[in-house]
Amino acid sequence: MLKRYILTPGPTPISEEVLLEHARPLLHHRSPEFSKIFVEVTEKLKKLLKTKNDVFILTASGTGAMEAAVTNSFSTGDKVLVANAGNFGERFKKISKKFNLNVISLDYEWGEIVNPDDIKKSLDENPDIKGVMLQFSETSTGALNDIKTIGSIVKKYPAIFIVDAISGIGASDLRTDEWSLDIVIGGSQKALSAPTGVAFMSISAKAWKLIEKSNMPRFYFDILSAREALLRTPPQTPWTPGISIIVAMNKALDMLFEESLKKAFERHRVLAKATQKAVEALGLELLVKDESKRGYSVTSVKVPENIDGKKLTDIMRIKYGVTIAGGQGKLKGKIFRIGHLGYFGMFDTITAISALEMALNELGFKFEAGSGITEAEKVFIENNYLN
């Protein structure tokens, strides 16, 4: 028997309660019974995003929603600003270029965060920028951008602010309306801990004005079609949605609100801290050096010299059943990433660190046995996590 643990930043562990909802016989997507759930999930997503803006559910991965944000908001040739400090920042650049936008990019070291002053400077120098795009939590590094400050800057310009909050929302506090965020993107498979395959996005009044003028060709991801379908009786999606995923999200959102968002953010903060203190105790180096720049969703750790990163994660997965993530893009082989996101408790972190210790030991890395676990436990105790 090899008991398996998914300790990655998406998909995340899913509760038995949510899996059982996911396995219910499907309702028809045009029936009032499904429509009721669909409307409920939409309202709950507004609560999660802290917004009164419209929210739309798309049957696609988060990348589909990133494309939807771009193709609905802009017109061919529009100037946009992409601030990029990782693999998903790169993705916004790639999507924008594919759809023939005029892309200005602010490129940072991976592991760094975006400097709000740079955003202000770019907007001052380019008053014709139509949109600013960046990540809340950059999943490829674990860094968390200061969306609040950047929001307070962008709102003074004609540009809209598009935030990919896929791996951050639900783990760290994000306030769509209070921070003036025009489009916020999330996914089913991260802090929500529902199955993969559904994404969602909120749209502000400022964004609607651009959307109504956009000339970009689009069909499946057309938000105007989605808005029209929401006005039907009963409210629905324009195309067949991922019914069983939306039903699972409904349960997952209930569980999150039962815990309360405030407690969920605190849980993620402590899990992140425990993970980070533990790997440092093992003598490993974190990718995001400055603690204030680290998010609560995932911790990126540099692969130590003389250790083969792929071998490390392979041993953990094949021998111990513990799946963590490797590096993406140019960090491939150079870091590994431990999730602490979603339906995730203290002992999931203990499991991750324990498997890491055993694999490091097998690869001949020198460290004090048990020191990671000991440090993690200390963080949990100090934070009254056991109460």
Add this chain to the structure above:
Amino acid sequence: MLKRYILTPGPTPISEEVLLEHARPLLHHRSPEFSKIFVEVTEKLKKLLKTKNDVFILTASGTGAMEAAVTNSFSTGDKVLVANAGNFGERFKKISKKFNLNVISLDYEWGEIVNPDDIKKSLDENPDIKGVMLQFSETSTGALNDIKTIGSIVKKYPAIFIVDAISGIGASDLRTDEWSLDIVIGGSQKALSAPTGVAFMSISAKAWKLIEKSNMPRFYFDILSAREALLRTPPQTPWTPGISIIVAMNKALDMLFEESLKKAFERHRVLAKATQKAVEALGLELLVKDESKRGYSVTSVKVPENIDGKKLTDIMRIKYGVTIAGGQGKLKGKIFRIGHLGYFGMFDTITAISALEMALNELGFKFEAGSGITEAEKVFIENNYLN
């Protein structure tokens, strides 16, 4: 207690076995364990489509795959031929126009099928047509196009042949390679009887040549990215896929092959015939008059005069728990549609007809009580269906 039955042409009833697979804890989409299943499903889909062509799995509804076929195959301004005899034919037209193609359309009465001679004539008159698009089973009417004959025509021209087989594949025989079909599109939620949210498409060598030249902007549905991701170790999708749906499809495909495609087609043929004979015995009129033009997936029935179609389907759903489908587009309110597709047996058809009889009775429609059921049973007995 109100026991519920989904007897629509998608989503279709899902077996307990498939629902339980669907509810398994998620594998990580970059793990060799998921990759193995993903490759298996891809191979099984080739068997279903009767093709040696490449097959790709997309996380989206069938409409997403229809868009993918268009945006990957063509370049802006290309001339395409859409043969349209229903709501989904209209959809191919809308998508093609959205993406600025030069659309020639052959429009038929809804309930009719496409005349292969018209296709030949259009291709002769327009030798610059790059692609021909139409449905196998037109879900909005239940008519089944003669894809074999049209395939034998299109293959002699430079145009590629794109077939939306979403509601037909698995219910009626379709032979991708033997019939020279360049792109064939299917979905998870029809005859496969897996949950909604995943689509798939096969691509021939002739189609690849167009795809490699296409200048259409696309990202999420880019098949070249999907092809590249398949070549990685282990093979994977470019973006996070609908993991639990693909795992469910794996089981659903096993069940279909265990029955054998041949027997599944025969089962669908008999279910369709029983449904059609039953509604005719009740004095109702079928939308597709000519039996040879009817597919095996869904039966469209005209709403009788003086009966409110919405009231009829509402009574069936609310009072009896039996969900059938109404008309779409311009047939809304004029027809209702009874599915006989997927994980569907004799007694599902008996249930549909029985609920229909009781609802018609309630609405004061005159017919001989029990005559529909009696006729359906006769068809099952005549076809040795009970053996």
